[in-house]
Amino acid sequence: MKTYHTSEVAALVGLHPNTIRRYEEWELIPIPPRANNGYRVFTDFHIETIKIAQVAFQIEVLQSGLRIIMVEMVKAVARYDFAEAQALLDRYLELVEKEIANANDVIHVVENILVGKTEEEALCLTRSETAEYLGVTSEALRNWERNGLLAVKRSKNNYRLYDQEDIKRLKIIRTLRSAKYSLAAILRMLNAVEQEKQDIKSLLNPVTPDDSIISACDNLIDSLEKAKINACELKKQVADVQKRFFNNKV
Structure with a gap:
């Protein structure tokens, strides 16, 4: 040998x-x-x-x-x-595959927000239920709230309750955090969508790509697809x- x-x-x-x-x-x-x-x-x-x-x-x-x-x-x-x-x-x-599905889901969520489409599913979850639903930790939810990414409503007994709109926002945050965007960058991107000053076309082809959630997800999906090829090899x-x-x- x-x-x-x-x-x-x-x-x-x-x-x-x-x-x-x-x-x-x-x-x-x-x-x-x-x-x-x-x-x-x-x-x-x-x-x-x-x-x-x-x-x-x-x-x-x-x-x-x-x-x-x-x-x-x-x-x-x-x-x-x-x-x-x-x-x-x-x-x-x-x-x-799960991360690719999450990123595609976020693209769908953002496009629906921009055209004013609402989801039929109605959710009202506690923090622990929300964490389980999204596959994140309760501490991650607390951290995102502390940093101003989400303002959660409270029930009469003062428990935090997350509705469908909160879940949409959290899906975006989860995926962008997975892609290693900073909390400040995520807040800026969320605000850009909420202000509704950009249409879908400008979001798909932004002057500043980092300000587009859809572009961020597209880049993430591209990296994940390359990772799939590597893993198969x-x-x-x-x-x-x-x-x-x-x-x-x-």
Whole structure:
């Protein structure tokens, strides 16, 4: 079996030797054995694991813990747990599809707001029910309220109640926060919609793209679609590595 020194591996994968050592520290590759002279000894499996990591980290998609799932997937490959790696990629794809659906839902919500269309569904939820409905934490709702993104009505017994209009607004906030927009930027974008000074066409082609919720969602969907392509490529790459190094057993 062919072996390599750190500098050789670095040259083959296009990384700095220090990065290769970081991969070892971060458990992204198996710990290489040491030769008698103390040098690390790498194999083709180390190289293929690094290539998997490079593909995994190409797309910076952070929402819903997607980046964390990719890190855990690479670690699973590094410890030869290919079943876990594939399961994590399946979970990743599932979450990506959910985020795409959320972003498309927000586009629909904003377009309906702009044309004055109301939803038939009537909701009246408590904070905990709203958090569960949207898939966020109650603390996130509190934080958004504290920062002026939402003014929630109260019942006679002083409990906060969220209606359909609140849910629409919260869907927008949730998706934009997932896309890593600041609270200040989200407030500005929400205010632009509420003032109704822009029609749908100008929102789709804004002078300042960051002020458009629809453009933000379109950009998010584009990133998520690229993440899907990456994940599908990784599923094949992981399967190929398993076949190559472990006697064609899948």
